[in-house]
Amino acid sequence: MTSAVEEQVQEQHCSTRNNDIDNDVTDTSHTASKPRTHVRTVADLFVECLVNEGVKTMYGIPGEENIPLMEAIARDGRIRFILTRHEQGAGFMAATQAHLTGRPGVCLATLGPGALNLTLPVAQANASTVPLVAICAQGNVTRLYKESHQIVDLVSVFRPLTQWTSMVVEPASVPEMVRKAFSIAQRNRPGATCLILPEDVAEMPAPEDAHPLPLPDPMDFAPTEDTIVRAVDIIRSAKHPIILAGNGVARGHAENRLLELAEQLNVPVATTFEGKGVISDRIPLALGVVGFMRHDYENFAFDEADLIIAVGFSIQQFDPKKINPNDDKTIIHINTFIEDTDAHYSTALNIMGNIDATLKALIAALREHRITFGVSHPKIHELLTDEYDAYLHDDSFPMKPQRIVADTRRAMETDTDIALVDTGALKMWMARLYPTYYSNTCVIDNSLSTMAWTLPGAVSASLEHPGRPVLAVMGDGSFMMNVQEIETAVRVGARIVILVWVDEAYGLIKWKMDIHDGAHEYVDFNNPDVVALGMSFGAKGHLIESADELYPVLRAALRSGSGIDIIACPVDYSENMKLIDKLGEVDFSG
The missing domain is CATH 3.40.50.1220 (TPP-binding domain)
Structure with missing residues (x-):
């Protein structure tokens, strides 16, 4: 929360601003036909600073308290705002863009519940050393000291999840604070930062002499x-x-x-x-x-x-x-x-x-x-090659994980096609067996190990690399957690393929339960019709019904050049425990 001094300062600002507004209302009652001249606000200054940092795209959901910032973005016109269906989706899109480019991704949420929805992708970015700047609205400073509608102490919420979090309480501080947020996000250990902009501060007049700060030259430091x-x-x-x-x-x-x-x-x-x-x-x-x-x-x-x-x-x-x-x-x-x-x-x-x-x-x-x-x-190469090759022509159905991995690699015809791999049992199989030839072409979150990031992540990957095939590999558990972002993908014209490994369970937890005690419980569920659900959003849907269908369907989807494709592929995870048994028998002593 703000200090007593900050609260007093803001009360003074708000009092001045309210008097100005009252005067404006009185004056304009006699000149209603004259267009009002826009006064450059803190929100306008904030946007100028974002543009100065090279921000071209922002992902998020507006709220009442960030209307001044949204209006400033629209007035400026240099930042493309991608409206998402959940703040989680916005954060994952920004984080994936940052992962692929090395430049800070930017996401936006309103106060309270919107900001709280943003905490997961912010924490993911910070754990994975991905540069991210989160921007959250807040209620008027004059009511932050008390229990008030939708008010949460956002500085305290985001501080342990980020490299730095702070709230704007002084209009003149905006250039320094924005520069600091981006600087820290990209420093020696990259990560997430968060700036909180109260609604009343955003609407204040910007100081005439306040302008974005010049960007320093990148610093490279060599060892002694x-x-x-x-x-x-x-x-x-x-x-x-x-x-x-x-x-x-x-x-x-x-x-x-x-x-x-x-x-x-x-x-x-x-x-x-x-x-x-x-x-x-x-x-x-x-x-x-x-x-x-x-x-x-x-x-x-x-x-x-x-x-x-x-x-x-x-x-x-x-x-x-x-x-x-x-x-x-x-x-x-x-x-x-x-x-x-x-x-x-x-x-x-x-x-x-x-x-x-x-x-x-x-x-x-x-x-x-x-x-x-x-x-x-x-011998390590031999064992990996044997495991991969042994299932190239396995016709069993539901498909073995090894065959799905092999067919996925075959369908991703160029070495630079991008696969985003979600968390679940499939992550273990893709990480171990999917041949990869360039960095950032098989992206895996194994720091926070977040579920459901790849569908929204694929949207920003497609926008960042138009024309380059982008595949989100997901389990059915993670697919349902952010499925709403298919609508975003369709609306913004993204070109992605989503391959869903279907087993109607939280497969990785089931696997670990089986290792732990030879049994599992509370991990099975029922799915909707995945194909019909995807099609209801405007995507093309495909259900794999035999082992020889996956490769041609996936290859055609990746090369079609337009739209969103959802491919549901049943998987046989009985291979999970067979792998554990096999690894337990490997002997390198000879």
Whole structure:
């Protein structure tokens, strides 16, 4: 809540404003036929600052308290406002746009219930180090100190979910506050910020001398020479190093440098779910993803490793206990921020700096010392390839997860087609088996692991990359959580395909229950007619009724070039426990 001083200041502002309004009413009663001249308001200044930050699109839902801001957006005309059907959808659209572009996404909600609906995507963006600026309306400052209609202490709500949250209480502060929100969202550890604009403040006259602040040049910081020397010494003493790559590699555009480091050292690279694609699966040194809930093939490479070179990794992407259960491995941490404390992620060296510049300096130093290893894990490649190939022609129906993954990859004909993978049992299968060749072409949230983000996310991905095939891969549980955004997709002319894996259950929780106690409960449900539901929104609907139908239907939908396609594909998740049993029998000792 605001301080007593701020409340007093605002009462003075509001008193002045109300007197001005009273005078305006009196004056215009004698000149009703004359058009009123618009006075530049705080809302207008706010929009000018957003435009200055490069904002071209905003997603959200208007409310009574943000009418002044909506009118300012319309007057300015340089920001495209995408009206969504739920604030969650708005936040996920903004976060996905930011993930794919690296530029802050912007979403808008009104006060109270609207703002509370925005908390989930804001928290998701912050956990996944995605730059996002949320803008929320608030009631008049003069009633924030008491119980009042729809009033919630939004600063207290958003502060633990963001890098920074604040409320505008002084018109002249707008340029600084907007600049600060965008600056913090893009700093060394990107994340979410939130600005709260009370209705009465938005309607105040903007100070004549208040204008957007100039944008600073981007700051890149390289590691010091002695830090690189220490890294080389640690690597020289290792016998079985391995590289762990996270989503920071893509954020820092360091994919090529990562490959160069791996080839220079001749060591394997495993990625997190969120780092999937930062090294092409066609590269022999690529091991695949690590972070599955059980000891997967890639984990055996970490079992043998004595050094982990973690590049762009944060512990929110998965529990480091999975790869360092005894905390006995040496870890070099390379990222733009220092990692949080974890008993299984004790770092011998933290290198904070531009990831691409850091890798470039490290590669040069390693080349000078002619350090190379020759660590390889052909059995891991063999096991993954065998698992993928074994189901290419499996005709059973409902379809096996492995066959759905393989047919999806075949239908996504170019390496740069975008797949957004939702949370659920399908995430485990897609992350493990879906071959990926470029970063941000198989996008997975494995930090907050939010359900239902991919349908709205696909909308903004399509608008950001028109003409590029975009596929949202969802379970039927997550599909129903944000299904209303199909209407948004149709209305704004997005071009997306939604592939729904249908099992009429919360499949991932069922899987974990079966692992835990051999049984499950309270996870099964009934679906509406998914195809008819999609068609009722104006989408094209397709029901898969045999295993040989998915590939041609999906391929045709991805290449049709217009409209929204919903594909419902029944899946047989009995493979889940078979995989757990199989992994428990894998033996690398030979």
